Amino acid sequence: MTEHLDDKTIIELFNQGGNDANSAFTQIVSHYGPALYNQIRAMARNHEWTNDILQNVFIKVFQNLPTFKGESALYTWIYRIARNETLNFLEKEKRRTGIDIDGALLEIIAGHDVLDSTSPEQISQLLQEAIETLPEKQALVFQLKYFEDLKYKEISIRLKTSEGALKANFHHAKQKIEAFILTKLNH
């Protein structure tokens, strides 16, 4: 497997067009695809939808990469596209067919008064809804840390954000998610 290039080099390579552009794009998909897949799947909840959404996301990345100005990290930019694409896709599909869930994202460890009386599928659904309500950066950090189990240092490099800021984002995200889920379960 080839070494991953930094954002600037990838974009320069892509803007050269031809085989260089194809090579840069393949590297973007290979490097960021798996994490992005899991993040989309956490919201879309099945492989077919995730696959469709992911394809749309990377088509948009391919078409719009020349306009990317580098004001944020490349992954943050791609995640923004993925989040919008996922939410729009789910909005349409929910109206059309209803949700078809592949499986739960979480397991419940017994011992919590409220969680013990719920199913993993229900909690997974609530977690997905809670993530949708989060600010974009908090949602991104939460997903990379909680589902991908990446270290803060890795996330810091990928998102070009300090570790302190990432810890704060993750902490706030968890608090909001917990409040959201408990509020829903208590009503």
Add this chain to the structure above:
Amino acid sequence: MEQENNIFNHLKAKKGSAPNHSYFENLAKTIIAKEEKKAVIVPLYKKPVFWLIASAASVALLFILNTTQTKNTPSPLLALNEISKSEIVNYIDDNIEEFDNYLLSQYISEKLIEESKTEIIVATLSVDPEPIKELDKVELDDILDYFELEEIDIYELEDELYN
């Protein structure tokens, strides 16, 4: 206690089940193929390069036309430079009668206008009376007849004139 009640202590995220590496390589290839196909199908008129070339061609065409027209219709003064002095003199000699007639007609028409103005002035002046001079030309009998016709008393008129 709060730590124990934290729901994240009782939840465990399942490991993401992202497909293997070949899935993403194929995804990249599929998208590249789609986009390259689109790039071929894009109509010519939708390409910015087409409009840039068309604009440049239009500007060049206008410039060429403008230059050609300028060359075809030189200034009259510039045209005079191309005619020799002898040619001009010969032309005037050949057409001198026409020039004379023209000048004459111009002169005559101006003269007529001057005369007509004079006539009007004379006519106007004739209204201005010079009774003494005019009376010399009139017969005495005619004057007397006029007085009689108008029933003017000569003696009263004499008193009015000389008193």
